[in-house]
Amino acid sequence: MKIAMVGSGYVGLVSGACFADFGHDVVCIDKDQSKIDRLNDGVMPIYEPGLGALVGGNVKAGRLSFTTDLAEGIRGASAIFIAVGTPSRRGDGHADLSFVHTVAREIGEHLSNDAVVVTKSTVPVGTGDEVERILADSGTQHRFAVVSNPEFLREGAAIGDFKRPDRIVIGAEDEFGRQIMQQVYRPLFLNESPILFTSRRSAEIIKYAANAFLATKITFINEIADLCEKVGGDVQDVARGIGLDGRIGKKFLHAGPGYGGSCFPKDTLALLKTAEDHESPLRIVEAVSKVNDSRKRAMGRKVVEALGGSDAARGKRVAMLGLTFKPNTDDMRDSPAIAIAQTLDDAGISVSAFDPEGMELARPLMPEVEMVGDPYAAIEGADAIVIVTEWDAFRALDLDRVKALAKAPVLVDLRNIYKAHEMRSAGFAYTSIGRP
């Protein structure tokens, strides 16, 4: 089957490459000429483990190609996926659907055969209806169906998640849409990945409800961590103690500096706007979003405290280890590192930072931060070290070297990757999240 993927970012490129690997004939389309040029030159525009080999292998096998020409790219495709961005709209936090609508108009204009148009972008409930209206208004004579197929992959583990998903959600309103989607996902169907067919609106809601729930779980354990700090508990023991309860589950109970990334912050906000528009308040999600927002700057203040308070901290230098919102990605969107660095800058503290993959994208977002080539260069002469992202490279730092290079052995571990007693017996003034 021929598949067209419009939008070749984190989701479009991974999904396109995986569909090609399943044996489909895939064209990835993007309006960004430089991205398509790089892909055609075999250079990955994003960092995602295993992606280069997957793309390279499928291009070589003749199943995957890249173009900026949408009309050419969708010709003959039975399924046309929309995987463009849906960022927060400036000013009001609604999902900005302009990219989705533009692509829908272009598809309507150039459709040259019967096809299913599939929204993979995360879009508010009712967007499928609007895409359908846009296609109908284009006057196309070809048969089409609009299906919602939200994506649940995690950056950093995207290929594994796409190929072995917990579930595939397909929101379709007619048999034509359902049948084509069954063919698209047939290889996974054979793999026994659960496929859930729902109405289009339910599928759209499932994606936001899933992200809001996960954001809630993270925020819940973060607040429990704050309580542990005040009353002398250990949040890791508490997380284990509650997570072993099958009704609760162990995942997403790691206390940290607050959630970031390309999905949770904007998706919780967009869901709140939908709820507001329909006068159906989601008070829990409202609280989650507010608590998480204020947490990021609070983490900056935690570092100031570790330096002895605002007077003592002014003029000092902090080494920041990790900038991306999580390891194994270069994605900097809404990373807590941005707000933490701003808070430190506001407090008169200079920052030098290292991240294995995120520095290129971080530079324009954090102009006040000096980026250096390795963790030890950041640590040299620093008055405190802050671990912001739990990259493997930071899990086994040479502690003697760290102590020799740093001006003071102050370590703020916002990911709880070290053991408190070990760090203290190694001579560090060690602070972490929700642990004594």
Ligand SMILES: NC(=O)c1ccc[n+]([C@@H]2O[C@H](COP(=O)([O-])OP(=O)(O)OC[C@H]3O[C@@H](n4cnc5c(N)ncnc54)[C@H](O)[C@@H]3O)[C@@H](O)[C@H]2O)c1
């Ligand atoms: N990143 C994730 O982990 C993730 C996971 C699940 C769902 N999602 C959702 O998937 C969608 C895409 O996210 P992403 O992270 O891949 O975004 P991205 O910004 O990495 O990629 C979007 C791509 O779309 C392209 N584009 C925009 N308008 C276009 C047009 N008119 N024609 C062709 N290409 C166009 C952009 O140039 C860009 O390359 C979003 O709705 C997001 O919420 C993302």
